[in-house]
Amino acid sequence: MAIEISDIIENWVPNNSKVIDFGCGDGSLLQKLKTDKNILGYGVEINDKKIISCLEKGVSVIKQDIDMGLGEFESLSFDIAIMARSIQCLKEPRPALNRMLNLSKECVVTLPNLGYWRCRINLAMGRMPVTPDLPSSWHETENIHLCTINDFEKLCNDESITIKQKVFLNSNGKEGMMSSINPNLYATEGVYLLEKK
C-alpha cells in the first residue's frame, strides 16, 4: 500500500524542488523522490534508529520533536512539505499543520480514516478499532489523534486551508469506486495536497 501512496505524493512533488518530510521514518519516501524527481530533501524524525536508516540511505535528516515546535527551523522555506501518516501521532496536530504551511506553499498530508466502516463496526461492538491499517491496540498505538475524513476536512476549512487535491484509498491501497463516492465510510486513507488560502 505504501507504494501507491508514495506514487501519488510523487506526482504532486515538482522536479528539482526543495522538500521537507515531517516524520520521515527511515527516509524511503525522500530517497524515492531524490531518485525519481531529483529533489533536495530533508527529513525530520525523532527516532534515533530511523534517523540512522536515513543516514544509511544518504537522506539528509534532522532530529527534532515536531510537537516541540520547529524553533529556529521556522525561518526556513521549502517548495513542499510532507507529513505522511504522522499528523495523528502528534500531541498538537493543528499548530503543526499551520507551521508546515508557513514553511512551504504546499503541503502533502496523509492520514488514516477512523470513519472507515470496519472501524465503525469495531466501535459499534464496543471496542476500539483494530484494522489492518490501524493494527495496534489502544494502549500500544502511537496514533493519539485519529480522525475521520470529514473531521480533517472540517479542520482544513476552519483553518482556512485549501484542499487543492485529494485522493482516497481503499483497503487494497487503491483508488476504488466506493472509496471515491463515500470516502468517509469506505476509504482507509486520505491523501491531501493542501495550500494556505
Add this chain to the structure above:
Amino acid sequence: MKVETKIFNFEDGIDLENGAKLSSFELIVEMYGELNEDKSNAVLLCHAFSGNHHAAGKNDEGLIGWWDQLVGPEKAIDTNKYFVVCCNNLGGCSGSSGPISINPDNGEIYGSSFPQVSVVDWVNSQKMLTDKLGISKWHFIAGGSLGGMQALQWSISYPNYVLKAGIFAAAAKSSTQNIALNEVAREAIRKDPNFLNGEYIAEGVKPKDGIKTARMLGHITYLSEENMDIRFGRKFQDAESKISGEVDFEVENYLQYKGEKFSESFDANSYIIMTKAMDNCDFAIDDDALSKSLKNVKASLLIIGFYSDWLYPPERGKEIQIAAIKENIDSSYIVLDGEQGHDSFLFRTEKYEEAIKKFIE
C-alpha cells in the same frame, strides 16, 4: 592496524591569516590503514584544542589515541577500509611547528614569538599536507569541538576537496561564555611567576602551576554536572591515593591528577595560542553571514550535538544546520545522549558509532 608516523617539512612556509609568515614549518602526522589505488578512501581527522596527531591505537609511550574509541579496525571510522590521517596542528606542542620549536630564521626557540595561528591557517596547512600526500579529495573530514570547526572550515575553504564532513560538538563560533572561560585559563597561566611573559623556556623554567589550574578549569567545562555527580558524587578520596594533603573529595583529587599530568606535557604558550584560535573562530557575525560563508560548500555535512554538552551545546550545531539548509546543502543534524558533557564526542556509543558509519559508507 598499520600505523605510520611521519614529519612533513614545508620549505616554502605559509602565509598566516593575521599577516605573519612562517618561512618554513613542519607537521607531524600519524597515518592509519592504506590509501587505495585511486586515492578515494582518505579520511582526515582534526583534533580539538589540546589534542594532537595521535588519534588512534597505542603509541610507543603506551598512550591511547584521543579518538581510539571511534577510529580503528572495524570501528566507526574503519581503518581496514579507510586511510586515516591526523596531524598535530600548527602552534601545537606535540611535534609540529609551534612555540617549543626552533625558529628557522634565527635558530632560537620561538617561545612567545610564535605567531597567532587560526582555524583557517590550520586548514591551509592541512591542505598543503593533502597536496604532499597526493590526495585530491578527502572522503571524510571530521573532528569534535575545535576539530569540528576545522572540518567546517575545510568544506568552506576547499569545497572540491571534501566529500563528507563530520562536525561534532562544535559551533560556528565560540560563545561569549567560551571566551570568558578561556580567558580565566589564560590568566592562570600568565600569572604563574614562572611564565615570565612567555619566555620561560629560555630561563629553564615552566609555568606548571598555571597550566595545571587552567586544565582543572577546562576539565570542569568538558564534563556535565550529571556526569560529575555520577562519577564522583560527594565521595571522599581514600587516604592512600590522595595526590596532596589538601584534597578531601574524589573530584578534587581527579582534577588535581588530571591537571598535574597535563601540565607536565603541554606547553603554556601553545595553550594560549590554541585557546585564542578557538575564541577567534567565527564563521558568522549573524545567521545570514553564516549562510553566506557556507555558500560554496559542496560536502554533505553530518552535524552531531550532545544533550549533556553545555560548552558547545547542541543548539550551536543546529545553527550550522539551519544555515546549511538555507544554502541547499545536504546536511543532517542529530543530537545524541552522550553522558560525558562536551567530551561526549570522544566516546563511543552505539548510536554515535552507527551514525558515523552509515554516513560515511
